[in-house]
Amino acid sequence: MYKTILLFALLILGSFSISLPDEKEDxxxxxxxxxxxxxxxxxxxxxxxxxxxxxxxxxxTSSVGKPYRVITFTNDFYNEDxxxxxNYILIQNEWRVPVTVNGENRLLLTVSQQDTTLExxxxxxxxxxxxxxxxxxxxxxxxxxxxxxxxxxxxxxVKVTPGSSLADATYIPLxxxxxxxxxxxxxxxxxxxxxEVLHIVKQLLKQQxxx
Numbered sequence: 001m002y003k004t005i006l007l008f009a010l011l012i013l014g015s016f017s018i019s020l021p022d023e024k025e026d027x028x029x030x031x032x033x034x035x036x037x038x039x040x041x042x043x044x045x046x047x048x049x050x051x052x053x054x055x056x057x058x059x060x061t062s063s064v065g066k067p068y069r070v071i072t073f074t075n076d077f078y079n080e081d082x083x084x085x086x087n088y089i090l091i092q093n094e095w096r097v098p099v100t101v102n103g104e105n106r107l108l109l110t111v112s113q114q115d116t117t118l119e120x121x122x123x124x125x126x127x128x129x130x131x132x133x134x135x136x137x138x139x140x141x142x143x144x145x146x147x148x149x150x151x152x153x154x155x156x157x158v159k160v161t162p163g164s165s166l167a168d169a170t171y172i173p174l175x176x177x178x179x180x181x182x183x184x185x186x187x188x189x190x191x192x193x194x195x196e197v198l199h200i201v202k203q204l205l206k207q208q209x210x211x
Contacts, residue, residue, distance in 0.1 A: 025067055027118055028111050032064045032097040035120040039109055040099070042123065052099075052106035052126030065098035065105065068132065068146040071158065071166065073198075078151065078205070083198055089166050096146055098129050105129040128174070132157055135172050147171065147197070152204055154180055156197065171197045180204055
């Protein structure tokens with residue numbers, strides 16, 4: 001199996017690259033900051049803990065961190081029986097922006113591009129925000145992405161070094177993905193390549209279709 005993955009890796013790494021960094025990141029941060037107070041005010045009184053805050057006083061010292069741009073897989077990935085040498089990554093006009101207090105992630109704002117306009121469309125994900133920060137602690141530079149596998153409800157933190165691309169990035173399974181991957185392999189996997197992720201997700205999809 002690993003020989004197959006290695007051969008596929010050589011093919012896919014040579015087949016495409018995606019230009020980085022994300023040019024819209026500064027605009028996304030500005031939109032998140034401009035709408036931060038309005039967004040936090042939507043949190044119901046008494047439910048602050050559910051959204052990652054100890055109390056509403058913390059809203060006053062909140063800020064935002066570096067965004068994670070959402071990426072998914074193309075329809076071809078899900079529709080084709082076998083993986084071939086092509087780009088299966090689909091970059092979304094959607095970002096998860098951490099809301100922070102004293103440098104700690106509390107929740108995520110969802111910023112989405114509607115036509116040509118960027119808007120804050122949702123907030124939440126306190127557990128995911130904290131997990132992303134733990135995975136992200138050793139990343140000093142480069143771009144950050146969140147790979148979402150919607151049919152399986154799995155997430156990966158994607159770390160891209162400067163001058164590199166999503167084709168040769170590091171894919172770090174978050175809890176949802178780790179649990180699913182362990183169902184296929186008893187060995188705990190802390191990081192993966194894109195070809196390995198593609199292969200594993202295909203296996204999980206086939207497993208799901210049998211259930």
